[in-house]
Amino acid sequence: MHVKLTGHRARVGAALATTAALLATMVVTATATSSVAATACAPAWSSTATYTGSATASYGGVNYRAKWWTQGNVPGTETTSPWESQGACGTPDPTGTPDPTGTPDPTGTPDPTGTPDPTGTPDPTGTTTPPVTPATGHEACRPDGMYKTPGVDVPYCDVYDADGREKLPNGLDRRVIGYFSSWRTGTNGQPRYLASDIPWNKLSHINYAFAHVGADNKISVNAQAAGNPATGMTWPGVAGAEMDPSLSYQGHFNLLAKYKKANPGVKVIPAVGGWAETGGYFDADGKRVASGGFYTMTESQAKIDTFADSTVAFIRQYGFDGIDIDYEYPTSNKGAGNPDDFAFSDAKRGQHFQGYVNLLKTLREKLDKAGAEDGEYYMLTTATPSSGWLLRGMEAYQVVQYLDYVNLMSYDLHGAWNEHVGGNSPLFDDGKDPELTAAGVYTAYQGMGYLNGDWAAHYFRGAMPAGRVNLGVGFYTRGFQGVQGGVDGMGGKAVPPAGFSCPAGTNGKCGYGAEGVDNLWFDSDPMGNAVPAGVNPIWHALNLQKGIAGDYAASYKVPTAVTGSYVHHFDPVTKNEWWWNASKKVFLSGDTTQAIGAKADYVADTGLGGIMIWELAGDYGYNSAKGQYEIGQTMVDLMHSKLSATTAYGATKANADRVMPKxxxxxxxxxxxxxxxxxxxxxxxxxxxxxxxxxxxxxxxxxxxxxxxxxxxxxxxxxxxxxxxxxxxxxxxxxxxxxxxxxxxxxxxxxxxxxxxxxxxxxxxxxxxxxxxxxxxxxxxxxxxxxxxxxxxxxxxVEPTGGTTGGSTGGTTGGTTGGSTGGTGTCLAPAWSATETYTGGKVVSHSGRTWTAKYWTQGEAPGSQQWGAWSDSGAC
Structure with missing residues (x-):
C-alpha cells in the first residue's frame, strides 16, 4: 500500500564523442598503459574462481583488487564492477604473441574467453562478432533496452551520453530524486515547505505531487481555480518565495520554474495520480470526485490519446522535463489500491494492465514526437509497487521498454492495514517477516521473502539495466499501538480492541495503528476523522525520541504531551530502523541516517540508478535555538555525499558473463x-x-x-x-x-x-x-x-543463417524439417497464415504437410506444439 500523504529550461549542449572515437581512446590508453607496465602480475583471473574482498587477480595486463565477493565478473568490463584497478602489470610483449596473463592479443587471434573480437574473427564460443558500424546521431545515446518510436529522430543526446547513461547534475553519479508535495503551503499554520526550501544543489530530479486525470480525461491541476497551489497561490513576505514576474502563472509552478533557471541541470517532472487521485481527483473545493481516473481513462485508446495529447501540451506550457505516472495500481488482484476506488478497480480488474501498457506506449510515442519537434528529450517515468503480491497481478510488467526509469515504492511494505508489525521499508529479508510467516510464504517459496527493497530491485533488474531502477525511501514512519510480542515490538502483533472500527478495504482485519501524538501526518476518513496509522515525518519521530512533541504539534491538532521513552533500534540484516515505547506499546518504523546510509551504499554497490524520496518535507535538521528537530536536509546531504563519490550506474541489460552477440x-x-x-x-x-x-x-x-x-x-x-x-x-x-x-x-x-x-x-x-x-x-x-x-x-x-528464405506465400511455408518426403511435392490446401482465424475442421498446408484444425485457433503455427490445435494429416 502506497499512501501519498494528504491531504523555460536552459540546457547547455555538449559535443559527444562517437562510439568509434571512444573505442580508439580506449585502445590508445591500453597501449600506453602496457608500455610502462613493470609491476608483477597477480595470478590470472579465472571465470570459475570465487574471490572475496581484497583478493587480487590480473586480467588484460592489469592487476585488480576485489572490493567484495565476486564470481564470473570479468575485471575491467563492467561500469559498476566488484573489481578495482591496481594499475598495469607484467612486461610488455612487442611481438604481439598472446600473453598468458590474459592481455588482449592485437593480432586478431580468437579470444578463448568469448570476448567479442573487433576484427570480425569468429568466436569459438559460437557467438559471431562481425565489425559493427557505430550508431550515429541521437541513436548513439539511446539507453539499452529502450523502445524507439518508429520514424522519429528522438533527441536522446539531450539527456543521455554516448553510453546511454543519463547526464546528471550536481556532481552526482547516481540519481537523487525528491518528491515535492503541493499541500505543505503553510496556510494552516503547519510547517511550510516550498520550492525555495528544496536543496537544489544536492538533487538530480524533483517530482511535483500531484497532477490528476480530470473528468474530461485531460491532465489537470485545477489551474482554472483562483488561488490553487500549483498556479495561483502566492506567499507574500516569505523570503525566497517571490514570484518570477516574467511568467504568466504563479504558485508552485512559478517557483519551480524560477529555481530551475538557476539550476538548469535539475529535471522537474510532475507526477500524475498517487494514492488519493488514481481513481478520482480533488476538485477546486478540495472535495474528492470519484471519476474513475486512470481506471476509466485507460478503457479506450481515444481517452488515452486525449490524456497523452494534453500531457504534451501541459509539459510545454510549464517547461517541465517529462511526466511521472503514479497509477496505484493497474493490477488484477481483487481489493488492491485505494478502497475508494474499488467500484472501478474490482469491476474490470482483468483489463487494467493492458490499459496501462496502452497508456505508457502512447505517452512514449507522443513525448518522443514532441521532443523531436522541440529539440529536447522528454522523460517518461513511473512510481511502481514493490510488493510481490501486487506485482503478481501485473503480468510480466510489459512496459519497462517505454520508461526512462522506474521509481520503486519500496516503502509502505508494512502498516496498520493488517495486524503484523514490521518495518516500513526493509532493504533485505531476514526470513522472519511476520506477514509472510503468517501467510506461509516462506514454506511455499523455498524461503524467499518478497516484502523488501532488494527483492523489488531484482524484479525490475530482470527486465532492464540496473541504472534504470531507483530504490525508494520514505522520509516518514508507519506505526502501531497496543503491540504484543516481538522483539522490541518488531515482529509482534497489534490487534485492535473490541469495537474498533477498521478502515475500509481491510475486511475488518486491520491492525491497531498508532494515533494522537504518534500520528502527526495523519490522513482523514470521509467524515474528517484522523486515520490511526503512526505516520510522522522523521523530524517528529526524532523529537519523540527526545521526549518532546515540538512547538508545531498543536497546529496538527494532536496532543502535545509525550509519555514513556521512545528507544531507537536498528537491525543490521534488514536495515530496518524503529522506535519502541515499551510503556505505551507503541512501535514506529522509519529511516534515519543509519538506514539511508546503508541504502545509498547498496545502490552504489549494485549499480542501481539512484534513490527516490517520498517526500522531501520529511527530512530533518536540528534547530539548536529551539532545541528541536525540524524540516531540514540531513538525509539528502548524506545521499549526495555517497552518490557523488561512486561509479557510473549499470547501463546494460546483460551482465559481463552473458556476452551478447553483435x-x-x-x-x-x-x-x-x-x-x-x-x-x-x-x-x-x-x-x-x-x-x-x-x-x-x-x-x-x-x-x-x-x-x-x-x-x-x-x-x-x-x-x-x-x-x-x-x-x-x-x-x-x-x-x-x-x-x-x-x-x-x-x-x-x-x-x-x-x-x-x-x-x-x-x-x-x-x-x-x-x-x-x-x-x-x-x-x-x-x-x-x-x-x-x-x-x-x-x-x-541480419537474416538468420541455417533457415530457409520464405517463398511467395509470404514466408509462411518455409522450414527445413517437418515431412519433406512422402508427398507429391504439391500442397493443395491454402497455406497457413499467422493472422487468420481457423475453426475446427479447417485444412491448411504448412512446412510441406497438410494440417487440420482441431478447434478454434489463431497464430499457433501447425506443428509448433506437441498437443496443439493442429492435427497432422500427412505430407503433401
Whole structure:
C-alpha cells in the first residue's frame, strides 16, 4: 500500500564523442598503459574462481583488487564492477604473441574467453562478432533496452551520453530524486515547505505531487481555480518565495520554474495520480470526485490519446522535463489500491494492465514526437509497487521498454492495514517477516521473502539495466499501538480492541495503528476523522525520541504531551530502523541516517540508478535555538555525499558473463493469457515468440533467455518444448539479499520451426513474479544471435543463417524439417497464415504437410506444439 500523504529550461549542449572515437581512446590508453607496465602480475583471473574482498587477480595486463565477493565478473568490463584497478602489470610483449596473463592479443587471434573480437574473427564460443558500424546521431545515446518510436529522430543526446547513461547534475553519479508535495503551503499554520526550501544543489530530479486525470480525461491541476497551489497561490513576505514576474502563472509552478533557471541541470517532472487521485481527483473545493481516473481513462485508446495529447501540451506550457505516472495500481488482484476506488478497480480488474501498457506506449510515442519537434528529450517515468503480491497481478510488467526509469515504492511494505508489525521499508529479508510467516510464504517459496527493497530491485533488474531502477525511501514512519510480542515490538502483533472500527478495504482485519501524538501526518476518513496509522515525518519521530512533541504539534491538532521513552533500534540484516515505547506499546518504523546510509551504499554497490524520496518535507535538521528537530536536509546531504563519490550506474541489460552477440535477428516476444493475480498460481502464460525475419528459424534451433532471481528458478513449460533453467543466479532463501541478477533458461524450437512472419507459443510456467525475459539469444546451427526484442544498442540486424528464405506465400511455408518426403511435392490446401482465424475442421498446408484444425485457433503455427490445435494429416 502506497499512501501519498494528504491531504523555460536552459540546457547547455555538449559535443559527444562517437562510439568509434571512444573505442580508439580506449585502445590508445591500453597501449600506453602496457608500455610502462613493470609491476608483477597477480595470478590470472579465472571465470570459475570465487574471490572475496581484497583478493587480487590480473586480467588484460592489469592487476585488480576485489572490493567484495565476486564470481564470473570479468575485471575491467563492467561500469559498476566488484573489481578495482591496481594499475598495469607484467612486461610488455612487442611481438604481439598472446600473453598468458590474459592481455588482449592485437593480432586478431580468437579470444578463448568469448570476448567479442573487433576484427570480425569468429568466436569459438559460437557467438559471431562481425565489425559493427557505430550508431550515429541521437541513436548513439539511446539507453539499452529502450523502445524507439518508429520514424522519429528522438533527441536522446539531450539527456543521455554516448553510453546511454543519463547526464546528471550536481556532481552526482547516481540519481537523487525528491518528491515535492503541493499541500505543505503553510496556510494552516503547519510547517511550510516550498520550492525555495528544496536543496537544489544536492538533487538530480524533483517530482511535483500531484497532477490528476480530470473528468474530461485531460491532465489537470485545477489551474482554472483562483488561488490553487500549483498556479495561483502566492506567499507574500516569505523570503525566497517571490514570484518570477516574467511568467504568466504563479504558485508552485512559478517557483519551480524560477529555481530551475538557476539550476538548469535539475529535471522537474510532475507526477500524475498517487494514492488519493488514481481513481478520482480533488476538485477546486478540495472535495474528492470519484471519476474513475486512470481506471476509466485507460478503457479506450481515444481517452488515452486525449490524456497523452494534453500531457504534451501541459509539459510545454510549464517547461517541465517529462511526466511521472503514479497509477496505484493497474493490477488484477481483487481489493488492491485505494478502497475508494474499488467500484472501478474490482469491476474490470482483468483489463487494467493492458490499459496501462496502452497508456505508457502512447505517452512514449507522443513525448518522443514532441521532443523531436522541440529539440529536447522528454522523460517518461513511473512510481511502481514493490510488493510481490501486487506485482503478481501485473503480468510480466510489459512496459519497462517505454520508461526512462522506474521509481520503486519500496516503502509502505508494512502498516496498520493488517495486524503484523514490521518495518516500513526493509532493504533485505531476514526470513522472519511476520506477514509472510503468517501467510506461509516462506514454506511455499523455498524461503524467499518478497516484502523488501532488494527483492523489488531484482524484479525490475530482470527486465532492464540496473541504472534504470531507483530504490525508494520514505522520509516518514508507519506505526502501531497496543503491540504484543516481538522483539522490541518488531515482529509482534497489534490487534485492535473490541469495537474498533477498521478502515475500509481491510475486511475488518486491520491492525491497531498508532494515533494522537504518534500520528502527526495523519490522513482523514470521509467524515474528517484522523486515520490511526503512526505516520510522522522523521523530524517528529526524532523529537519523540527526545521526549518532546515540538512547538508545531498543536497546529496538527494532536496532543502535545509525550509519555514513556521512545528507544531507537536498528537491525543490521534488514536495515530496518524503529522506535519502541515499551510503556505505551507503541512501535514506529522509519529511516534515519543509519538506514539511508546503508541504502545509498547498496545502490552504489549494485549499480542501481539512484534513490527516490517520498517526500522531501520529511527530512530533518536540528534547530539548536529551539532545541528541536525540524524540516531540514540531513538525509539528502548524506545521499549526495555517497552518490557523488561512486561509479557510473549499470547501463546494460546483460551482465559481463552473458556476452551478447553483435548480430541480431528480428524477433518479438509477447506474454499472453495470464490468470487474474489472485488465481495466478503458478504463473503460466502463453508466451508467443514471433519471427519477424524473412528467413525461417528451423526446428532444432535453441532459444535461451534470462529472467530475474525474484523467482525460485524452476522455469518449465506445458508445451512439450522441454524448457528448463540451465543456470541459477540464486538458490534458497534471500536473507540479506539475492546473490545474483538472473537465472538462464533454454528450450529447443519444435517440429515445423518458426516460419518467416510466423510464431510459436510456449506455455511457460514459473512460480514467483518476474518482469519479462532479458538477453534473449537464438542459436541456429552453432551461430548465435541477439534479438530486437531486447531493443539492444550497437547491433546489426541480419537474416538468420541455417533457415530457409520464405517463398511467395509470404514466408509462411518455409522450414527445413517437418515431412519433406512422402508427398507429391504439391500442397493443395491454402497455406497457413499467422493472422487468420481457423475453426475446427479447417485444412491448411504448412512446412510441406497438410494440417487440420482441431478447434478454434489463431497464430499457433501447425506443428509448433506437441498437443496443439493442429492435427497432422500427412505430407503433401
Amino acid at each position: 548480430q541480431a535477428i528480428d524477433m518479438s516476444i509477447d506474454y499472453t493469457q495470464f490468470a487474474l493475480g489472485d488465481s495466478n498460481y503458478p504463473i503460466n502464460p502463453k508466451v508467443v515468440f514471433t519471427n519477424r525475419s524473412k528467413t525461417d528459424i528451423p526446428a532444432g534451433a535453441t532459444i535461451s533467455f534470462q529472467y530475474g532471481t525474484t523467482d525460485t528458478g524452476e522455469m518449465s513449460d506445458w508445451s512439450g518444448m522441454k524448457t528448463a533453467t540451465v543456470t541459477k543466479g540464486h538458490t534458497g532463501p534471500n536473507v540479506g539479499g539475492l546473490k545474483g541478477d538472473f537465472h538462464t533458461a533454454q528450450f529447443t524450437v519444435p517440429l515445423g520451426g518458426i516460419p518467416a512472419g510466423g510464431s510459436i507459443t510456449n506455455q511457460l510456467k514459473w512460480t514467483m513474479p518476474i518482469a519479462q525475459f532479458s538477453n534473449v539469444i537464438v542459436t541456429i546451427g552453432g551461430v548465435s544471435y541477439s534479438t530486437t526484442y531486447d531493443y539492444p544498442r550497437g547491433v546489426t540486424v
